[in-house]
Amino acid sequence: GAVVSQHPSRVICKSGTSVKIECRSLDFQATTMFWYRQFPKQSLMLMATSNEGSKATYEQGVEKDKFLINHASLTLSTLTVTSAHPEDSSFYICSALLERGGLRGQYFGPGTRLTVL
Amino acid sequence: GNSVTQMEGPVTLSEEAFLTINCTYTATGYPSLFWYVQYPGEGLQLLLKATKADDKGSNKGFEATYRKETTSFHLEKGSVQVSDSAVYFCALRGYSGGGADGLTFGKGTHLIIQP
Numbered sequence: 685g686a687v688v689s690q691h692p693s694r695v696i697c698k699s700g701t702s703v704k705i706e707c708r709s710l711d712f713q714a715t716t717m718f719w720y721r722q723f724p725k726q727s728l729m730l731m732a733t734s735n736e737g738s739k740a741t742y743e744q745g746v747e748k749d750k751f752l753i754n755h756a757s758l759t760l761s762t763l764t765v766t767s768a769h770p771e772d773s774s775f776y777i778c779s780a781l782l783e784r785g786g787l788r789g790q791y792f793g794p795g796t797r798l799t800v801l
Numbered sequence: 802g803n804s805v806t807q808m809e810g811p812v813t814l815s816e817e818a819f820l821t822i823n824c825t826y827t828a829t830g831y832p833s834l835f836w837y838v839q840y841p842g843e844g845l846q847l848l849l850k851a852t853k854a855d856d857k858g859s860n861k862g863f864e865a866t867y868r869k870e871t872t873s874f875h876l877e878k879g880s881v882q883v884s885d886s887a888v889y890f891c892a893l894r895g896y897s898g899g900g901a902d903g904l905t906f907g908k909g910t911h912l913i914i915q916p
Binding site: 688716718720725726727728729730733743777779781789790791792793794795 | 805837842843844845846847850890902903904905906907908909
C-alpha cells in the first residue's frame with residue numbers, strides 16, 4: 685500500500701510553453717501533498733505544500749504564478765510549470781502525506797524529468 | 802533555517818563490509834529525522850526514522866541513532882549486500898518554511914556495493 689504515481693515520467697517541451705505534472709495517491713487519500721525539485725547532485729528542495737480544497741503554501745523564493753498547484757481531489761495534485769524556460773529544467777518529485785491508523789509519513793512518487801529546450 | 806549535511810559519494814564498498822554514512826543537521830526545536838533510500842528508477846522510500854533524542858530507527862539491517870548532543874543521525878549497517886546499492890538521503894522534518902511536514906533533505910549519498 686501507499687503508492688504514489690507521477691505522470692509523465694519524462695517530458696521535453698519548448699521554451700514558453702506550459703507543462704502539467706500529475707501526482708496521484710493510488711491507494712490512499714491525501715489531504716496534503718508536497719512538491720519538491722531536485723537539481724543534479726543536489727538535495728530535494730521543498731517547493732510548496734499542496735492542500736486539498738485550499739491554496740498551496742509556497743516556500744520562500746518559489747514563484748506561485750510560475751508554478752501553479754491545484755489539489756482538486758484527495759488523490760490528485762497537479763503542478764503546472766507556466767511559460768517554461770531552460771532554467772526550469774529539473775527533476776520534480778511529489779509526495780503524499782499518509783495519515784492512517786496512527787501511521788504518518790510522506791510517500792514519494794518516482795519523479796518527473798522536465799527538459800525545456 | 803533547517804539544513805542537513807551528509808557525506809558525499811559515491812561510496813564504494815565490497816559485499817559484507819561495514820557501512821557508515823554520516824549525517825549532521827541544524828534545526829530549531831526538536832525535529833524528526835529520517836533516512837530515505839532511492840533505488841534506480843524508483844521513488845524515495847522511507848528506510849527508517851527517529852522522532853526524539855536517543856531514539857534508534859532500524860529497518861532491513863540498517864540503524865541510525867538520533868544524537869542531539871552531536872546533532873547527528875549516522876546510518877550504519879553491519880554487512881552490506883549488492884542489493885543495498887542505491888542513493889541514501891538524510892532528512893529532517895521541522896517547522897520552518899511553509900509546511901509543518903515539509904522535509905529538508907541532504908544531497909544524497911550514492912552507495913555502490915561490489916560483489
